[in-house]
Amino acid sequence: MSADDLKRQAAARALELVEPRMRLGLGTGSTAKHFVELLGERVRAGLEVTCVATSEATQAQALAAGIAMTTLDAMPELDLTVDGADELDGELRLIKGGGGALLREKIVAAASGRMVVIADDSKRVATLGRFPLPIEVVPFGLGATRLAIARVAAAAGCHGPLDLRRSGDTPFVTDGGHVILDASFGRIPDPPALASTLAGVPGVVEHGLFIGLATAAVLAGASGLIEMGKL
C-alpha cells in the first residue's frame, strides 16, 4: 500500500467523527487534502457542516468541493479540526508547518474543541526534531531574528542550522506574508521549553511546535490503523 493510500485511510477514519452541523477546521497538506476531498463527497450527498480553512490552498479546494466555508471572525469557535503533521510523539506533541501553513493551522487548532491528527505511521517519532522545525518570522530584521533564535534554542539544548525556506530562486512567503526558517535540530530534548522560549523572540510570528493542542491522532500503517488519544 502506498503512503498516499495510508493517508487516505487515516482521513477516512477521521471523517467518521464528523456529525451534522459541526463547525470544522480543515488542515493543510497532502493528508488533509484527502480529508477535504472525502468531506466534499459527504457534503454533496447532503451533510451540513461549516468549515474554516487553515490556508488559501485548502480554502480553494474546499470551495471547489462545494463545502460551506466561513472565517474565525464569523465563527470563532470550532468543534473539531482535522489536520496532518510532520511529526508526532507519544504525548501527541507535534511538529507542523512543512507545508508552510503553521500560523493559521495553530490559530484554527487553538479555536477548536478537538484537534485530530491524521497521518501515515512514518510520522510517529520517539523524540521530536528529526523533521526540521519551521519557524515563521517577519522578513524585517531577519539576520537579527535568526541569531536570537539560535541563542535561545542553544539554551534549550537545540543546535543546528536555521535555513531560510526557498521557493525556487526566492524566499518562500507564507499566506500571512512572512518567511520561514527551518531549524534542523535533529532532536528537541524539551519541546515545551523550546516552544515558550521561541515565542518570546521578537520577530518570531509562530513556530511549528504544537503542544497541548492535538487531542487524538489516527495513524495508518501497513498493519492497520493506530488511534492515539480520545477520538
Ligand SMILES: O=C(CO)[C@H](O)[C@H](O)COP(=O)(O)O
Ligand atoms: O503542517 C502542515 C502544513 O503546514 C502539514 O500538515 C504537514 O506538513 C503534513 O503534511 P502532509 O500531510 O503532506 O505530510
